Amino acid sequence: MDASRAYSKTDLMRLAIEEHLKCTQFPRVGAVVTKDGIVLSTGHRGERGNLHAERIALEKLSEEDCRGATVYTTLEPCVALHDGQTVGSCAELLVESGVAEVVIGVLDPNATIYSQGYRKLLENNIAVSFFNRKLRAAVEEETFDVGRVDKLVGSGKRRVPVVHSGIELTVHFSESDTRTIPISWRTLQPMHGFVDLGSRNGAIRVAAGVRDFGDVTDPKVFRFPSHYARMTQGMIAIVQPEGCTFYVLIQLLQLFDSDILFRWECRNDR
Structure with missing residues (x-):
């Protein structure tokens, strides 16, 4: 990955998928933080303790770097605390960080999260878009330990x-x-x-x-x-x-x- 190169949206989606493939636990999640196509940081679930990919990537940056950035994440940001999790949700963190846009791979099939992270972002005036269909299918296959949830x-x-x-x-x-x-x-x-x-x-x-x-x-x-x-x-x-x-x-x-x-x-x- 070239830190000085301006990547296309599709390439940034692929970089997020490369991150999530580094995960050794399920669900796999990878994240990339960018501005104007330049990669500022990356993260994947399990890279640092039990922290989620979005938090890992954002905490590598200053407040100024986060403000106005675009975050590519392979899985919808969480909205609820999990057992043993001592930090807030990723959706709340994204809002507090002042990011301008979040690009999501797939919505979380967990019914307590499904579309709720997406909604949280929209309610706080963060632009949300999704990976293209081909890459969404790739994420679906590799994210969960059961493969395709259907x-x-x-x-x-x-x-x-x-x-x-x-x-x-x-x-x-x-x-x-x-x-x-x-x-x-x-x-x-x-x-x-x-x-x-x-x-x-x-x-x-x-x-x-x-x-x-x-x-x-x-x-x-x-x-x-x-x-x-x-x-x-x-x-x-x-x-x-x-x-x-x-x-x-x-x-x-x-x-x-x-x-x-x-x-x-x-x-x-x-």
């Missing part, structure tokens, strides 16, 4: 946001197998203890009475297939669209104010 593979456990109209996910039998099943989570009502699991019409069966995936030996023994199931904590559902040669077991583990935690397991239908 892709489920094989088996595992995932916490996802269920806000506004919900979230659409695609279950892949394996990384090398092209078979997929679409699912969606909607209508989260944590006060009432339920969330709706949806898929294609007639694809979902509730595994009534089942407490563990190992208890399911044949998905077809469960009656009354439907296009959705109202899931409460601990419930298990089986999703298998008509003609699909595999099925996925899904168990709701926990509900939060705007997120859910669930696990899944794909099986061939033999």
Whole structure:
């Protein structure tokens, strides 16, 4: 990186991605602070203790350098304190630093942050723009330990946001197998203890009475297939669209104010 060179916006996006690829923990985040295309500082999450990338990059500079600068960050700035974090949020820091513009890679899928950092910046008259589509896709793939947040593979456990109209996910039998099943989570009502699991019409069966995936030996023994199931904590559902040669077991583990935690397991239908 040439400290005297004026970089293009696309090149600055790429430099931020180079920073986030240096991270050894997830979510990966990289940041670059610039003025007129000149790089003033860089930072990546984990570079210095538990501090976030934006804070690391900004704290390398004087107040005068920060004022009017543009910050490229691969992930939406945080708005809430995390466990063990003893400093304020990155969104608040950006506001206090007097930066003029923030360019964001992807919005944070964590429902307690999603669009809130973006909104905080706009409310404080900071211009906000986003990485181009191609680079956003690259950031999405490399930022989170699960890869694409809308892709489920094989088996595992995932916490996802269920806000506004919900979230659409695609279950892949394996990384090398092209078979997929679409699912969606909607209508989260944590006060009432339920969330709706949806898929294609007639694809979902509730595994009534089942407490563990190992208890399911044949998905077809469960009656009354439907296009959705109202899931409460601990419930298990089986999703298998008509003609699909595999099925996925899904168990709701926990509900939060705007997120859910669930696990899944794909099986061939033999």
